[in-house]
Amino acid sequence: MTEPRKRQGLPTIADVAELAGVSRAIASRALSSEPRPVSADKRERVLAAAEKLGFKPNLLARSLTTKTVNLVAVIVNHIHDLSDLDLFDLLISQIQSIGKQVIFVRVGSAERIDEFLRNGIAYHVDAALVFSDFADAATVRKMFRNDSVLMLNGMRDASSPAIIPDDQIGISAAVKDAASQGVRTAILVTGRAASPVEQARVAIYKAELQRQKIALISELRGDYSYQSGRQVAASPEWQKADAVFCTSDAMAMGVLDVHRNDFPQNRPQAFRLYGFDDVTLAEYEAYPISSIGYDKTAYISEILKFLTEPDLFNSGEKLVQVPTYFVSRSSS
Amino acid sequence: MTEPRKRQGLPTIADVAELAGVSRAIASRALSSEPRPVSADKRERVLAAAEKLGFKPNLLARSLTTKTVNLVAVIVNHIHDLSDLDLFDLLISQIQSIGKQVIFVRVGSAERIDEFLRNGIAYHVDAALVFSDFADAATVRKMFRNDSVLMLNGMRDASSPAIIPDDQIGISAAVKDAASQGVRTAILVTGRAASPVEQARVAIYKAELQRQKIALISELRGDYSYQSGRQVAASPEWQKADAVFCTSDAMAMGVLDVHRNDFPQNRPQAFRLYGFDDVTLAEYEAYPISSIGYDKTAYISEILKFLTEPDLFNSGEKLVQVPTYFVSRSSS
DNA sequence: CTGTTAGCGCTTTCAC
DNA sequence: GTGAAAGCGCTAACAG
Numbered sequence: 157m158t159e160p161r162k163r164q165g166l167p168t169i170a171d172v173a174e175l176a177g178v179s180r181a182i183a184s185r186a187l188s189s190e191p192r193p194v195s196a197d198k199r200e201r202v203l204a205a206a207e208k209l210g211f212k213p214n215l216l217a218r219s220l221t222t223k224t225v226n227l228v229a230v231i232v233n234h235i236h237d238l239s240d241l242d243l244f245d246l247l248i249s250q251i252q253s254i255g256k257q258v259i260f261v262r263v264g265s266a267e268r269i270d271e272f273l274r275n276g277i278a279y280h281v282d283a284a285l286v287f288s289d290f291a292d293a294a295t296v297r298k299m300f301r302n303d304s305v306l307m308l309n310g311m312r313d314a315s316s317p318a319i320i321p322d323d324q325i326g327i328s329a330a331v332k333d334a335a336s337q338g339v340r341t342a343i344l345v346t347g348r349a350a351s352p353v354e355q356a357r358v359a360i361y362k363a364e365l366q367r368q369k370i371a372l373i374s375e376l377r378g379d380y381s382y383q384s385g386r387q388v389a390a391s392p393e394w395q396k397a398d399a400v401f402c403t404s405d406a407m408a409m410g411v412l413d414v415h416r417n418d419f420p421q422n423r424p425q426a427f428r429l430y431g432f433d434d435v436t437l438a439e440y441e442a443y444p445i446s447s448i449g450y451d452k453t454a455y456i457s458e459i460l461k462f463l464t465e466p467d468l469f470n471s472g473e474k475l476v477q478v479p480t481y482f483v484s485r486s487s488s
Numbered sequence: 489m490t491e492p493r494k495r496q497g498l499p500t501i502a503d504v505a506e507l508a509g510v511s512r513a514i515a516s517r518a519l520s521s522e523p524r525p526v527s528a529d530k531r532e533r534v535l536a537a538a539e540k541l542g543f544k545p546n547l548l549a550r551s552l553t554t555k556t557v558n559l560v561a562v563i564v565n566h567i568h569d570l571s572d573l574d575l576f577d578l579l580i581s582q583i584q585s586i587g588k589q590v591i592f593v594r595v596g597s598a599e600r601i602d603e604f605l606r607n608g609i610a611y612h613v614d615a616a617l618v619f620s621d622f623a624d625a626a627t628v629r630k631m632f633r634n635d636s637v638l639m640l641n642g643m644r645d646a647s648s649p650a651i652i653p654d655d656q657i658g659i660s661a662a663v664k665d666a667a668s669q670g671v672r673t674a675i676l677v678t679g680r681a682a683s684p685v686e687q688a689r690v691a692i693y694k695a696e697l698q699r700q701k702i703a704l705i706s707e708l709r710g711d712y713s714y715q716s717g718r719q720v721a722a723s724p725e726w727q728k729a730d731a732v733f734c735t736s737d738a739m740a741m742g743v744l745d746v747h748r749n750d751f752p753q754n755r756p757q758a759f760r761l762y763g764f765d766d767v768t769l770a771e772y773e774a775y776p777i778s779s780i781g782y783d784k785t786a787y788i789s790e791i792l793k794f795l796t797e798p799d800l801f802n803s804g805e806k807l808v809q810v811p812t813y814f815v816s817r818s819s820s
Numbered sequence: 821c822t823g824t825t826a827g828c829g830c831t832t833t834c835a836c
Numbered sequence: 837g838t839g840a841a842a843g844c845g846c847t848a849a850c851a852g
Contacts, residue, residue, distance in 0.1 A: 168844095169846065181824080184846065184848090194822085214612070215612060216845085220549055220847090221846060222847070225548065225609055236573065241568065248594045252594060255607065257608040257609055274544045276558065276588075409772065409774075442774035514838065516832085525837055525838085546828090546830070549829035550831075551844095553832075
């Protein structure tokens with residue numbers, strides 16, 4: 157006569173096994189989502205017992221042996237930007253659809269991030285999606301247990317897979333659009349200089365401007381924000397420019413608001429304005445900003461491919477580029 | 489002579505203990521953040537060994553015995569709304585500052601949510617912050633292991649603690665503002681009728697309008713979105729209204745864009761417009777919408793109080809209200 | 821197909 | 837103060 161388990165708290169798989177009159181191993185197999193060898197009648201008894209007891213597996217305990225938690229870390233600097241809204245909602249939804257959940261880590265300006273990460277569950281995730289540019293690929297890789305780190309911040313090396321929008325396409329189209337409309341002089345409003353993504357982007361703008369024989373008369377530094385757009389818009393050089401290219405829509409919105417009177421409903425206008433990101437907001441009537449965006453669905457589908465078949469990424473080419481596009485609105 | 493542990497993968501506490509020449513128990517105590525009895529020299533040796541090995545505790549294994557994971561679930565419907573940006577960035581940052589990490593769960597329109605939840609680690613969190621209104625307090629409580637569920641969706645019962653902005657204050661002020669400016673007739677643009685928060689909010693609007701002797705000539709249904717604001721703005725009844733109250737800023741933005749010509753820089757204007765949420769965007773020049781908001785810092789600080797001292801919540805009054813305010817901008 | 825037996829890595833009695 | 841040993845709940849390995 158076996159001693160009945162002292163039931164305290166939630167039912168465990170041992171309780172289920174006992175009630176079903178089978179061993180724990182059988183119960184485990186019957187309850188597994190994978191097909192495992194169990195006779196039909198025992199499986200049924202186990203399932204019934206589990207149902208009756210309201211048994212739910214302790215995934216923490218399971219992960220101890222399976223070495224997988226179905227958890228993905230999303231590492232961001234912060235979520236201030238408008239463009240984040242569009243992206244993360246879809247991303248989370250998609251990740252959940254493959255049975256994984258998302259742990260959101262905001263590194264902000266944090267110091268000692270590695271210590272912070274390692275003292276949290278984020279350290280034990282199956283994969284880390286790194287949007288933040290707080291560290292380079294090698295450092296990030298070192299910060300996590302395994303190599304399943306996907307760089308989405310524009311930084312990359314030979315070892316870590318990365319998905320990066322190909323800014324060249326969109327910027328080229330935008331500058332070409334300007335040229336075709338007779339633009340000869342331009343101002344470039346940039347974001348954080350420290351960011352390598354931004355540096356690359358600026359370089360592309362410069363090359364394309366040169367190619368289209370558009371003179372870059374000034375480069376003004378903002379920080380991607382609406383407020384910084386307003387600030388730089390006060391520049392006196394403004395009058396000499398045929399076009400203004402901003403590396404974020406928010407800055408373009410700030411510029412637009414300061415110069416709103418220069419943008420009558422009908423052309424011609426003082427200067428043509430180009431943003432970047434193609435945030436949903438640019439569809440609002442008050443901010444009809446021509447912009448550069450990328451296909452978020454395609455981008456996220458690549459991320460999911462990495463999550464579901466990491467090997468595929470690790471064997472082949474590590475860099476995936478998703479194309480950007482230029483969308484013309486009445487600001488340009 | 490003890491067999492050295494076969495080192496495979498990351499160092500465990502057993503490796504540390506072995507290198508330090510102490511038992512696993514001592515190593516565990518020395519590494520604990522809590523003060524536990526260990527002699528000074530052994531503690532030092534353990535710490536040194538851990539450092540040398542680059543040991544990091546497996547929090548999943550730890551949680552198996554401690555029954556706590558330092559993980560908080562944030563349950564949302566989705567993160568489409570502009571007001572979400574303001575809130576979640578701060579919330580995540582604050583939660584991280586107390587050593588916990590955030591698992592973000594988007595329930596969307598999901599069916600079988602409980603099954604979904606239970607199959608993820610979110611089920612094992614220390615606390616769940618429920619912004620989504622997918623279920624009432626009792627159901628939500630049942631969906632998690634423990635009772636540490638904080639209702640932030642406006643739904644509540646006697647058992648679950650809740651933090652709710654006190655809409656009354658802000659709405660009352662907004663309607664009073666309208667009355668003081670001679671408003672006699674008003675249109676109310678509402679959001680999802682199914683939401684109990686929305687129902688309560690609408691009821692408050694009606695009561696306040698009545699109190700101020702403002703006739704509610706029409707109630708139009710939107711869905712909080714900009715687009716729905718544009719749609720309802722086409723209503724012919726519009727001309728008869730002195731004021732329009734929207735239960736979201738996004739809808740107010742839509743209304744504003746459709747009637748932009750009715751809003752000249754100088755008064756008087758066709759009608760006064762009031763939004764709700766006080767999203768950062770309302771500070772942009774193009775959408776100077778008078779709105780109702782609440783102190784997000786105070787709100788989040790209450791949430792953190794719940795996370796750090798749940799007992800305090802469970803013993804005392806379960807409902808915490810944070811005051812709302814009315815902010816007047818040029819739209820009203 | 822089935823049950824027994826070891827663990828996963830860590831904390832925690834409980835004697836010493 | 838210390839260490840042996842017993843788990844936490846689950847899955848995997850290995851004989852039957």
